[in-house]
Amino acid sequence: MAEEQGGKKLDPTEQLRSMRDAYMEAWAKTMGEYVNSEQYAQQSGATLDAMLAVSVPFRAAIEKAMVNALQQMAMPTRPDFISIAERLTNVEMRLDDLDVKIDRIAQAVTKIPTQAPTSAGQKAPSGSVKRASAKKSAEKKSAKKKGAR
């Protein structure tokens, strides 16, 4: 298809393409101005109103019939599912809050010191008290043995 002319290939489709692009550019500009006008806003609003005016009664009738049919069959309806979904979301939020509280408690627990405090005024944990009294009784026993000898 292409012809050789002056060392350069001539492609007729390239010319058609540039014509097409120029046309598209001009069209895009015109359409851009049109959609940005009051006239378009008015027309699109009127179209939407007309569409809703036609579809709303049908949708309402179908929904009503569906709810009646499902209720007759003792089946859950769309509003029932919506209500359950809303309740689930609330439960999820509470769980999320609980999750955070548990994390905080877990962090607080890990921060509690496990070693016996060294300062004089502090109460020693029960384990160390037991160990201390056991040591004292062992010392008394050894003293009695020494006395007996």
Added chain:
Amino acid sequence: MPPEIVESKDFLAMQKRLQLLTKTLTSSAQVALTPKETVWTLNKAKLYRYVPQVPKQQRHPVPLLLVFALMNRPYILDLRPGASFVEYMVKQGYDVYLLDWGSPGPEDKHLKFDDYTLEYIPRAVRKMKALSGCEEFSLLGWCIGAILTTIYASLRPDDGLRNLILLTAPLDFSRKEQLTFARWVDEKYFDIDKVLATFGNMPAEMIEYGAKALKPVENYICNYLRLWDNLDNPQVVESWHAMHTWVTDNVPIAGAAFRQLIVDLYRNNRLMKGELLIRGERVDLANIHANLLSVIAESDHITPCCQTESAVAKMSSADKEIYRVPGGHIGIMAGSGACKRTWPHLDEWLAKRSQYSQTNFAPPERKVG
């Protein structure tokens, strides 16, 4: 003669092109491939954490949370390997989180900006802080995500927000003559009560039509001609396919949130006037003190520059920058030039402000775009 036609080179090439065209138009591209894990969910929302790809010593300590718009899927931020902002930031050493709003169902029609900004974002932030171990964080909001992050930043300034990045943020709706959407949703022409009474949520198809109708010839004709012209170029086809997958994958907006967007923002410009009430709290842009980077797309037909500049001027951040990028609303972050212009700038700006040593909001160095 017919057998010769069938075997001819031109015919086979044309057949191949048509097969590729059909495949591209009728299938979904592989998107959002950066490795991630879901770390938190609430209702339809999910918080993803992207798997780090650099050693811990080289990572930035301050995590980054990405918040996208309500009506599109957030994987535009992680479109495809090599063309993914998320992948880029993860490779730069950021701890990246993405908040995916999901698709609202009929039960979510009552969800408002109030819920998104004071329930979902704070909870996601709380989880992110717990996982990252860092009390401060960076927040990036894009399009309506930028509205949500701005409201959050204004109402919860002490939540640890160190850096706020706003991409093509529609915050000021005062210049209605420059806003095509504002004209379309004017109360004279658009009956929002009737639409929401019928559908509950704003249907995704109507949002997609609205976005495409802003530039009808480009979106409905030129876009497909560009694919046809470049069918022999696999890179262009791959890129087009991924973008087409995203553009046609919209989600509805929760009815109450859509009503706020139209009535409070587009019609009454309450955010800029300081009259926007979120759960009784007034949203004051002057409450925003975090380091601020606002990115404006110079050829943005959805959010013109005027919608951001005046709002940024009202914010109290000492460290403030407006960065202008050539390109459109989506192109600045997902176009072919994004990895050369926008992403490196975001990384450069954020890296300086994502270190442990910085304890206040003072910038390391001040730049004015």
